Amino acid sequence: MQSPFRRSTLATLCGFALQDQAITLLPTAADYRRCLLEKIASATRRIYIIALYLQQDEAGQEILDALYAAKVARPGLEVRVLVDWFRAQRGLIGAGRQPGNSTWYQAQHLEYDVEVPVYGVPVQTRELFGVLHLKGSVIDDEVLYTGASINNVYLHKLDKYRLDRYHLIHNAPLADSFVMLVQQEIIGSPAVHRLDLPQPPSSKSLRGEIRALRSQLKRASYNTDAGSLENGEMRVIPLLGVGPRNRLNRTICDLIASSQSQLTICTPYFNLPVAVTREINRALKRGVVVDIIVGDKTANDFFIAPEEPFKVISALPYLYEISLRRFARKHQTAIARGRLNLHLWKHGDNTYHLKGMWVDQRYTLLTGNNLNPRAFNLDLENGLLIDDPKGQWLDPRAAELASLMQHTRRVDNFEQLQTLAEYPEGVHKFLRRVSRVKIERLLYRIL
Numbered sequence: 001m002q003s004p005f006r007r008s009t010l011a012t013l014c015g016f017a018l019q020d021q022a023i024t025l026l027p028t029a030a031d032y033r034r035c036l037l038e039k040i041a042s043a044t045r046r047i048y049i050i051a052l053y054l055q056q057d058e059a060g061q062e063i064l065d066a067l068y069a070a071k072v073a074r075p076g077l078e079v080r081v082l083v084d085w086f087r088a089q090r091g092l093i094g095a096g097r098q099p100g101n102s103t104w105y106q107a108q109h110l111e112y113d114v115e116v117p118v119y120g121v122p123v124q125t126r127e128l129f130g131v132l133h134l135k136g137s138v139i140d141d142e143v144l145y146t147g148a149s150i151n152n153v154y155l156h157k158l159d160k161y162r163l164d165r166y167h168l169i170h171n172a173p174l175a176d177s178f179v180m181l182v183q184q185e186i187i188g189s190p191a192v193h194r195l196d197l198p199q200p201p202s203s204k205s206l207r208g209e210i211r212a213l214r215s216q217l218k219r220a221s222y223n224t225d226a227g228s229l230e231n232g233e234m235r236v237i238p239l240l241g242v243g244p245r246n247r248l249n250r251t252i253c254d255l256i257a258s259s260q261s262q263l264t265i266c267t268p269y270f271n272l273p274v275a276v277t278r279e280i281n282r283a284l285k286r287g288v289v290v291d292i293i294v295g296d297k298t299a300n301d302f303f304i305a306p307e308e309p310f311k312v313i314s315a316l317p318y319l320y321e322i323s324l325r326r327f328a329r330k331h332q333t334a335i336a337r338g339r340l341n342l343h344l345w346k347h348g349d350n351t352y353h354l355k356g357m358w359v360d361q362r363y364t365l366l367t368g369n370n371l372n373p374r375a376f377n378l379d380l381e382n383g384l385l386i387d388d389p390k391g392q393w394l395d396p397r398a399a400e401l402a403s404l405m406q407h408t409r410r411v412d413n414f415e416q417l418q419t420l421a422e423y424p425e426g427v428h429k430f431l432r433r434v435s436r437v438k439i440e441r442l443l444y445r446i447l
């Protein structure tokens with residue numbers, strides 16, 4: 001079956017000229033933490049930290065201390081932190097009632113004579129239906145791009161890590177574009193308020209402003225006026241998306257549709273949108289070799305050991321495995337022929353948070369998008385598409401893939417994946433119950 005993809009779709013994306021030496025791959029979470037701290041300490045003009053959350057723990061304290069220290073040393077330094085509004089004002093899921101990180105931000109604010117503003121960004125009127133999932137921190141003229149948030153496990157501060165991708169890109173126009181979006185489309189919105197100051201307004205009082213912000217963001221995009229269209233040279237293309245059929249979603253589908261020989265996809269939560277599944281099916285029929293790297297269910301950040309008390313959130317890794325098993329069963333022939341390779345990542349007690357795509361020998365997508373219905377419909381997402389028509393970046397690209405594959409095993413047959421009957425009792429009972437009342441599909445859409 002021929003793909004309905006039109007080559008001009010990707011060709012019309014505008015991006016910034018990029019030298020292959022301008023990208024540094026940071027191989028581990030600990031390397032990323034060290035790099036982030038070094039860049040903060042040496043910043044001379046601006047620091048914009050953007051993450052789903054900045055957690056109150058050892059790693060979070062280290063980063064916040066570094067931001068305040070940089071501001072004290074250079075009072076003219078522009079420092080901004082953006083986090084999700086709702087996530088910052090609640091405790092950890094399943095940990096009972098706790099003060100949110102915003103209480104910590106406010107306490108830290110009182111300790112210093114300088115300010116490190118922490119802005120809470122509400123993407124929807126309730127966290128369940130959309131969060132700030134933008135990635136990419138700007139320090140002077142560099143962009144540190146990763147899907148990781150800021151806490152002990154994401155930064156491998158203590159004994160465990162959560163594997164992600166980490167890229168340092170030196171590109172002033174790209175950094176300017178990121179900052180411009182934050183300044184023009186986000187910070188100035190009446191829905192966005194500082195969380196490091198006492199008594200922020202209630203979410204309920206901001207419902208109208210939040211809806212207006214979401215509507216505004218649906219029309220927003222990164223400014224690429226300083227960039228160029230496809231010209232045969234290496235470029236980096238910033239992409240933004242919120243809500244169905246946005247530019248980032250369309251580009252993801254077009255990338256899959258453009259694949260001719262090799263397609264590699266990473267996702268931590270195997271729950272693909274229909275549009276993505278459709279294009280993968282078409283790619284397999286075209287003869288494209290498809291590799292999908294996902295985490296073993298025990299490497300999922302929601303996994304709870306069977307001997308621990310059951311919590312509803314602990315059923316999620318099993319839901320994702322059910323989805324993966326269905327997909328593998330449908331494509332068992334392709335798996336047997338080596339056309340489809342499903343790789344499960346597991347390394348000790350560490351967890352897996354990889355996202356992104358590699359298409360043929362040309363395109364590499366860096367993104368925080370989980371390639372699931374929630375990312376495609378609810379959250380505010382972004383991505384960086386590296387277009388490398390001359391193959392200038394192939395060696396580092398291959399090295400990253402080899403590193404990511406290091407702790408994986410291939411699924412040779414769908415029967416290697418467990419079934420509902422083999423799951424722990426609490427998980428088994430819960431999943432049977434939600435299946436009977438037909439809310440399983442709803443869970444797949446919002447989690």
